[in-house]
Amino acid sequence: MQIKPILAALRHHKAGTLLIAAQIALTLAIVCNALFIIHARLVRLHQPSGIDEASLLVIGNQWAGKPGSDQMASLMAADLDTLRKVPGVANVYATNTFPLGNGGMALGVSHSPDKLKSVTTSGIYFADENALATLGLKLVEGRNFRPDEIGQLDRQGYVKPDVVIITRALAALMFPQRSAIGQPIYISAKPSIVIGIVDELRTPWVDTSFAKWADYSTLIPYRELTPIVQYIVRVQPGQLDEVMHRVRAALYAANRLRVISPKDGVRSFAQVREQAYRDDRGMAILMSGISVILLLITGAGIVGLTSFWVGQRRKQIGVRRALGATRHDILSYFLTENLLIAVGGVVLGGVLAIGLNLWLMKQFELDRLAPGYLLAGVVTLLLLGQGAVLAPALRASRVPPVEATRSI
Amino acid sequence: MFGYYLDLAVRSLRRSKVLTALMVLAVALGIGACMTTLTVLHVLSGDPLPGRSGSLYFPQLDPRDTVGYVPGIEPPEQLTWIDGMNLLRAKRATHQALMTGGMVPLQPAQTNLDPFHANGRYTTADFFPMFGVPFHYGSGWSSAEDDSKARVVVISTALNDKLFGGQNSVGKTLRLQEADFRVIGVLGDWRPDPHFYDLNMGAYADYEEVYLPLSTSRDLHMEHDGSVDCWGDGGGEQAKLEQSTCTWMQFWVQLDTPASVADYRSFLQHYAEDQHASGRFARPPTMRLRNVPQWLEYKQVVPSDTRLQAWLAMGFLLVCLINTVGLMLAKFMRRAGELGVRRALGASRRALFGQLLLESGVVGFVGGVLGLLLALLGLWLVRQQPSDYAKLAHMDSAMLLTTFAIAVLATMLAGLLPAWRACHIAPALQLKA
Numbered sequence: 001m002q003i004k005p006i007l008a009a010l011r012h013h014k015a016g017t018l019l020i021a022a023q024i025a026l027t028l029a030i031v032c033n034a035l036f037i038i039h040a041r042l043v044r045l046h047q048p049s050g051i052d053e054a055s056l057l058v059i060g061n062q063w064a065g066k067p068g069s070d071q072m073a074s075l076m077a078a079d080l081d082t083l084r085k086v087p088g089v090a091n092v093y094a095t096n097t098f099p100l101g102n103g104g105m106a107l108g109v110s111h112s113p114d115k116l117k118s119v120t121t122s123g124i125y126f127a128d129e130n131a132l133a134t135l136g137l138k139l140v141e142g143r144n145f146r147p148d149e150i151g152q153l154d155r156q157g158y159v160k161p162d163v164v165i166i167t168r169a170l171a172a173l174m175f176p177q178r179s180a181i182g183q184p185i186y187i188s189a190k191p192s193i194v195i196g197i198v199d200e201l202r203t204p205w206v207d208t209s210f211a212k213w214a215d216y217s218t219l220i221p222y223r224e225l226t227p228i229v230q231y232i233v234r235v236q237p238g239q240l241d242e243v244m245h246r247v248r249a250a251l252y253a254a255n256r257l258r259v260i261s262p263k264d265g266v267r268s269f270a271q272v273r274e275q276a277y278r279d280d281r282g283m284a285i286l287m288s289g290i291s292v293i294l295l296l297i298t299g300a301g302i303v304g305l306t307s308f309w310v311g312q313r314r315k316q317i318g319v320r321r322a323l324g325a326t327r328h329d330i331l332s333y334f335l336t337e338n339l340l341i342a343v344g345g346v347v348l349g350g351v352l353a354i355g356l357n358l359w360l361m362k363q364f365e366l367d368r369l370a371p372g373y374l375l376a377g378v379v380t381l382l383l384l385g386q387g388a389v390l391a392p393a394l395r396a397s398r399v400p401p402v403e404a405t406r407s408i
Numbered sequence: 409m410f411g412y413y414l415d416l417a418v419r420s421l422r423r424s425k426v427l428t429a430l431m432v433l434a435v436a437l438g439i440g441a442c443m444t445t446l447t448v449l450h451v452l453s454g455d456p457l458p459g460r461s462g463s464l465y466f467p468q469l470d471p472r473d474t475v476g477y478v479p480g481i482e483p484p485e486q487l488t489w490i491d492g493m494n495l496l497r498a499k500r501a502t503h504q505a506l507m508t509g510g511m512v513p514l515q516p517a518q519t520n521l522d523p524f525h526a527n528g529r530y531t532t533a534d535f536f537p538m539f540g541v542p543f544h545y546g547s548g549w550s551s552a553e554d555d556s557k558a559r560v561v562v563i564s565t566a567l568n569d570k571l572f573g574g575q576n577s578v579g580k581t582l583r584l585q586e587a588d589f590r591v592i593g594v595l596g597d598w599r600p601d602p603h604f605y606d607l608n609m610g611a612y613a614d615y616e617e618v619y620l621p622l623s624t625s626r627d628l629h630m631e632h633d634g635s636v637d638c639w640g641d642g643g644g645e646q647a648k649l650e651q652s653t654c655t656w657m658q659f660w661v662q663l664d665t666p667a668s669v670a671d672y673r674s675f676l677q678h679y680a681e682d683q684h685a686s687g688r689f690a691r692p693p694t695m696r697l698r699n700v701p702q703w704l705e706y707k708q709v710v711p712s713d714t715r716l717q718a719w720l721a722m723g724f725l726l727v728c729l730i731n732t733v734g735l736m737l738a739k740f741m742r743r744a745g746e747l748g749v750r751r752a753l754g755a756s757r758r759a760l761f762g763q764l765l766l767e768s769g770v771v772g773f774v775g776g777v778l779g780l781l782l783a784l785l786g787l788w789l790v791r792q793q794p795s796d797y798a799k800l801a802h803m804d805s806a807m808l809l810t811t812f813a814i815a816v817l818a819t820m821l822a823g824l825l826p827a828w829r830a831c832h833i834a835p836a837l838q839l840k841a
Binding site for chain 1: 726
């Protein structure tokens, strides 16, 4: 294909050419950064929490009235008993928080009682002997808590466990050379002996600012005696929906002096996950929507401007056809013309995309744009350009040679 | 003439419906997306106390031990009880208030209402005059009540409606945490957004329902909620917060003149130096004194996703406008023949230019109206979101006017180049063809 005459022709349409190229460049810059952000958000949406989410329910229970610590302990024990008897319930335990719960307690972990020299921060989960089985956590080393090790903690109390179970990641960080089992760690002034190591358990927070220590969780053998308690229920396979209704009714039947929010008092982990990442999902949807509309608008713009050019050059096309150019020649003329403009656009757009990414990295702490996204964006826009120009180009190729003799 | 040009513009736009629809739609989508995100941004970054926020300052000190110290590190975002009390008693500002928050168990006298937890603010007396809090009935308390740990309470309008049916409840009794409190004031309509004086409970969260003296709240061991940041041996136990090495108090001062700000700054610096010399502050003495806008900026109150969305939408609008420029160019150039005839018949370049600009203005106007509808739809969608700022997303009249101005101006700007090019066509060339 002869490029020179195309370039010469384009020189007569500087404004239009530059506009299309600029539009392609901006669209590329925005779309590939948007794709990059969308992908990052989608990865977060599916970040595994380490627990067997598919068969778990969480119940948020708040005691009405003002029960004292002793009352709360017996109320909680009674509730756990009640829940265990509900048909379809496999296991249950009471805790302060859970993965994706976005709230809870974090403590510094150190090798000595000196709180000032903590190695890392760790997310703290209150647990009992049923916690591992309920959550479906795999114990890779050591043993589970024994029932006689489970302590109770009221509002005034301190967390100072004798034994703890930690994640494999935390164990590797604290004791890189040897097994952590039997070693003391300090989350209080007292040593806590590591008795077990679980494979994976994320801390309760999903926000990226907590990502640094998201794998460092510690299970402590306590029941927390506060007016608000979370029951985690493991359900037998395939009975999630039925059990969701049964547990609320069973708890109210056992004791009416409580509040379980009708809206989100009983949630499956699918709902917990959806709520935890709602903002990320929203952002991904918004970005996708904007990207699609941007591509459509750019496509429409190319169709519009090329149609005008075709209309303007009907006479020249007729002359070329009369001089022996085939339909295919005309078609490929317009396709090549668009390709040239689009290539110019994507080269400029590539630079813009990287510049935009650098700016976003500075302003919004995003990562560096992976080249794959740029490449995907370039291919998309080149294809879009060719697709958009096809209809006007086909119309151009159908201009009859006799057009050369007409005067308009 | 204007009417004639308008008629010409509408005729010309109707002649190529698809192209016109495409231009209008692109403008509308761009404006709609832009105005939705800008309105959210505008609402979220609004001034919580217009006219006052510039003279309200938040002193910060760094009482922490040397662990984790690096030069230039920002001091904690709250004060310890000891520093708060010292600064409060120094009375170096026009007004100063030391405060924190918590949930207060409330037992209504009515039997048909269950006991519930009310969102409470424990503060010293200057809170009300300093923040210019309006009162429906009664008033706030004075420092005498602070000193005597008086059982007095100021309640919000919403709580007054709920408990007392909106009547003047001053002098009535309210049972909080098993103790009788006398209602001395009912607030008027007051909701500064963001909740600048304590951002720990969510910047756009619900407002407090009960306000009572800080001394009383400590006297009755009322629960403290919010951020507690401890170091050294600080345990964060509720009962011992006064003595512990924890920051958990917010302290605000009103400084009206630049001179008083400078004075307060040097006072704060001297205080930090004294505390350092006495050995209480282990770190080199540092202090910060930010006013409300600086504080909100420092705390990055506006969610970064919202800012990102606003930038994205502006980029989107830019592409839409470039698109419109291209289409407008195509449209105007196609009418070269018609324009040539008008030039030949005596129309000046200026007249043609005006006519073409008016045509793009019409596109902008229609696009703006459509964009406004899209923005209202977008804001409605935002309000369906669960985040606590969602319910604030309403368009005010300022944003409404801005929308139109931006739409029309942007499209006229987009029409400039095509119109200029079109009216520089040599008439003779067109007439020949």
